[in-house]
Amino acid sequence: MLVALAGLTLAGCGSKTGPAARDATEPAHNGADVAFAAEMVPHHQQGLRMVAMATAHALPPAFAELTDRITVAQSAEVDRMQGWLTSWDEEASYGPDRMMDDGTMMRRSTAGTMRGLMRTRMGPWALGDSDLDRLAGSWPGDFEQHWLRLIITHHQGAISMARHEIVEGEYPPAVALAEDIVTTQQAEVEQMREMLRD
Numbered sequence: 001m002l003v004a005l006a007g008l009t010l011a012g013c014g015s016k017t018g019p020a021a022r023d024a025t026e027p028a029h030n031g032a033d034v035a036f037a038a039e040m041v042p043h044h045q046q047g048l049r050m051v052a053m054a055t056a057h058a059l060p061p062a063f064a065e066l067t068d069r070i071t072v073a074q075s076a077e078v079d080r081m082q083g084w085l086t087s088w089d090e091e092a093s094y095g096p097d098r099m100m101d102d103g104t105m106m107r108r109s110t111a112g113t114m115r116g117l118m119r120t121r122m123g124p125w126a127l128g129d130s131d132l133d134r135l136a137g138s139w140p141g142d143f144e145q146h147w148l149r150l151i152i153t154h155h156q157g158a159i160s161m162a163r164h165e166i167v168e169g170e171y172p173p174a175v176a177l178a179e180d181i182v183t184t185q186q187a188e189v190e191q192m193r194e195m196l197r198d
Contacts, residue, residue, distance in 0.1 A: 027170075033170055037085050038090060039092075044078045044158075048074055051070050062195065134146075152193065156189065159189075
C-alpha cells in the first residue's frame with residue numbers, strides 16, 4: 001500500500017500539465033511585442049471602419065476586391081494579436097473611444113518604456129476621427145479618391161509600426177506577422193497609387 005501511494009505521489013510530482021508547463025514552452029516576448037500588438041489592434045480596427053464606410057458606396061470591381069481583401073486579412077490579424085495580448089495579460093492600448101481628434105491615441109497597456117502616444121511610431125501617418133469625419137462628408141464623386149489617399153496614409157502608418165517590431169521585437173510570431181504586414185500592405189499601397197487619378 002505504501003509503495004502504491006509513493007508511486008502516485010511521484011507520478012503527480014513529475015506531471016506538469018498546468019499553465020507553468022505551457023509557459024515554459026512559450027517563446028519569450030518583450031515590451032516591443034506588447035506595444036506592437038496593443039497598437040496594431042486598434043489601428044487595424046480603424047482600417048476596418050474605413051472599409052465599412054467604403055462598402056456603403058457603389059464600388060468598381062477592383063475597389064471592391066481590395067476592400068474585401070483588407071477585411072479578411074486585418075480581421076484575422078486582429079484576432080491573432082488579441083489572443084497574444086490575452087495570453088500576456090495585456091490589452092489593446094486604446095480603442096475607437098480612446099482616439100483623440102488630433103490623431104493621437106492613449107496607451108493603456110503595461111509595456112513599461114513602450115508607453116506613450118501612437119503618433120511617436122506613426123509620425124505623419126496617424127489618422128484621427130476628424131479625418132474620417134471629412135471622408136464621410138465628402139461628395140459621392142470624390143469619395144473613392146479621398147478614401148484611397150487616406151487608406152494609403154493608414155497603410156504607411158502600419159508599415160512604420162511593423163518595421164519597428166521587426167527590429168525591436170522578440171516574439172517570433174509577432175515578428176513574422178510584422179514582416180507579412182510590410183509585404184502585404186506595401187503591395188496594396190502600390191496598387192492604390194495606381195488606382196488614384198492623376
